[in-house]
Amino acid sequence: MKKDARVPHIHLNQLKKSFDHTVVLDGINLKVNQGEFIAIVGKSGCGKSTLLRLIAGLEHYNEGSISIKDKELAGLNTQARIMFQDGRLLPWKRVLENVGLGLKGDWRQTAIAALRDVGLEGRMHDWPSKLSGGQKQRVALARALVHKPEILLLDEPLGALDALTRLEMQELIECIWEKEKITTILVTHDVEEAVALADRVILIEDGKIVLSKNINLSRPRQKTQQVFVNISEEILSRIVDPNEQNLRLIIK
Numbered sequence: 001m002k003k004d005a006r007v008p009h010i011h012l013n014q015l016k017k018s019f020d021h022t023v024v025l026d027g028i029n030l031k032v033n034q035g036e037f038i039a040i041v042g043k044s045g046c047g048k049s050t051l052l053r054l055i056a057g058l059e060h061y062n063e064g065s066i067s068i069k070d071k072e073l074a075g076l077n078t079q080a081r082i083m084f085q086d087g088r089l090l091p092w093k094r095v096l097e098n099v100g101l102g103l104k105g106d107w108r109q110t111a112i113a114a115l116r117d118v119g120l121e122g123r124m125h126d127w128p129s130k131l132s133g134g135q136k137q138r139v140a141l142a143r144a145l146v147h148k149p150e151i152l153l154l155d156e157p158l159g160a161l162d163a164l165t166r167l168e169m170q171e172l173i174e175c176i177w178e179k180e181k182i183t184t185i186l187v188t189h190d191v192e193e194a195v196a197l198a199d200r201v202i203l204i205e206d207g208k209i210v211l212s213k214n215i216n217l218s219r220p221r222q223k224t225q226q227v228f229v230n231i232s233e234e235i236l237s238r239i240v241d242p243n244e245q246n247l248r249l250i251i252k
């Protein structure tokens with residue numbers, strides 16, 4: 001049977017999530033197409049990570065539904081892999097074993113290929129403690145990609161990196177996404193990062209999606225380009241109040 005291209009890869013319908021009677025997400029509606037790159041931004045504590053965890057099936061929701069290709073998600077989302085800010089490598093396993101974790105059969109070759117894709121094949125015998133922050137995140141990315149996920153969930157994966165390493169990692173993520181066309185959802189505090197990478201930027205506020213902005217710019221995007229700056233400022237102005245924004249511009 002021919003697949004219906006109109007069926008969204010991920011469909012969140014009237015999703016509601018509470019923790020101990022505190023509503024964190026309320027009436028979230030979102031359709032993500034196959035191969036789309038979505039970025040989620042919003043103030044700290046607005047529920048971005050909770051949303052990713054719900055899509056990963058790591059958390060239960062109270063109301064609404066999550067469908068993956070029209071099938072309601074029940075339990076762990078086996079099509080998805082999630083990557084966190086701290087990488088979460090196992091310190092007692094070498095890089096190659098970290099990437100190969102959970103693989104079967106000829107796992108070494110598969111893990112080596114994944115490390116090659118992130119440019120770290122040469123470090124496969126190292127302990128994670130010998131790696132820089134950026135290298136650890138490359139390994140974490142390889143560990144997610146080695147399972148050939150259809151959905152990649154990135155929870156502020158570059159948040160702890162210095163500016164230059166962050167840019168390199170952005171390029172790597174973009175490059176892998178362009179090659180593999182994995183449906184990707186990135187949570188980030190960095191609006192420029194969101195605009196640089198995503199097809200669509202979603203803003204969450206008070207538990208709801210208050211903005212959904214298509215970014216119709218060709219790739220790779222130039223952050224200094226006026227249209228890029230304008231879009232970033234527009235989204236930022238929706239997140240921070242005008243006084244905070246003035247302060248940010250002064251500090252800049």
Ligand SMILES: Nc1ncnc2c1ncn2[C@@H]1O[C@H](COP(=O)(O)OP(=O)(O)OP(=O)(O)O)[C@@H](O)[C@H]1O
Pocket residue numbers: 019020024042043044045046047048049050051
């Ligand atoms: N397991 C939990 N138990 C109780 N409350 C939780 C739990 N996880 C998250 N919360 C609360 O839910 C709200 C949203 O948290 P979440 O981590 O999703 O926000 P966030 O937007 O990702 O924040 P940040 O940008 O700071 O990472 C917060 O108020 C948080 O305290």
